[in-house]
Amino acid sequence: MDILYFAWVRERIGVPSERIETDAATVAGLVEELRAREDRYAAAFADLGALRVALDQELGDFDAPLAGVREVAFFPPMTGG
Amino acid sequence: MRISVQDGAFDFAAQARAFAADAAGMGAIVTFTGVVRDLDGGGLEAMEIEHYPGMTEKAISAIAQEARTRWALGDVLVIHRHGRLVPGEQIMMVATAAPHRGDAFAAAEFLMDYLKSRAPFWKREITAAGAHWVDATDADEAALKRW
Numbered sequence: 001m002d003i004l005y006f007a008w009v010r011e012r013i014g015v016p017s018e019r020i021e022t023d024a025a026t027v028a029g030l031v032e033e034l035r036a037r038e039d040r041y042a043a044a045f046a047d048l049g050a051l052r053v054a055l056d057q058e059l060g061d062f063d064a065p066l067a068g069v070r071e072v073a074f075f076p077p078m079t080g081g
Numbered sequence: 082m083r084i085s086v087q088d089g090a091f092d093f094a095a096q097a098r099a100f101a102a103d104a105a106g107m108g109a110i111v112t113f114t115g116v117v118r119d120l121d122g123g124g125l126e127a128m129e130i131e132h133y134p135g136m137t138e139k140a141i142s143a144i145a146q147e148a149r150t151r152w153a154l155g156d157v158l159v160i161h162r163h164g165r166l167v168p169g170e171q172i173m174m175v176a177t178a179a180p181h182r183g184d185a186f187a188a189a190e191f192l193m194d195y196l197k198s199r200a201p202f203w204k205r206e207i208t209a210a211g212a213h214w215v216d217a218t219d220a221d222e223a224a225l226k227r228w
Contacts, residue, residue, distance in 0.1 A: 007131055007203035008214050054201070057136035073133060073201075077217035080130075080161065080202035081115055081173065081193055 006075035012044040088164040104178035107155040109185040112176045119168040130163040133201035144195040152184040194224040
């Protein structure tokens with residue numbers, strides 16, 4: 001699965017994307033796995049209320065299932081316009 | 082309908098003219114342009130806009146399609162830039178064409194509200210003191226509730 005990070009999430013984790021193997025059933029489960037990896041992940045995912053997630057380029061929820069998903073992106077609330 | 086996500090500048094007048102020329106039979110054309118504004122008190126050297134290639138175009142298309150289901154529109158144009166911009170540069174524009182102005186104005190405002198918080202762009206302000214990610218505001222989110 002490809003994991004993408006944008007804006008300050010990318011800066012905290014230190015890479016724009018990475019490919020990982022995961023058995024997590026949901027986005028929240030994936031976040032738990034990432035948090036347990038290293039401090040930089042724990043720092044980036046400290047407050048899920050400050051984060052948004054997209055599954056295969058569609059906005060989703062942290063309780064969304066990961067079955068069949070190829071790309072997950074984490075980022076702060078968007079500031080376009 | 083045309084969506085363009087680009088790093089280069091666009092010519093607002095030329096875009097507006099071409100959009101109007103294609104909007105045969107429409108009674109109303111509304112255009113909006115967003116411009117990089119200096120900070121209150123000055124000091125903004127640049128605005129850097131990051132985006133999510135692939136998702137950005139899809140998200141904007143979905144927003145524009147939603148506008149077309151809500152209002153009687155002849156056409157929609159959205160141009161949004163990314164990369165490094167300086168104060169005074171145009172960031173983005175929307176244009177809507179409709180038989181009547183009410184639909185054209187409402188759809189343009191809807192597009193703007195949704196582009197602000199549902200299209201994957203992130204702004205970073207660069208000043209002499211350093212770089213700072215712009216936070217989304219409660220007002221941005223509240224603006225969606227009126228639709």
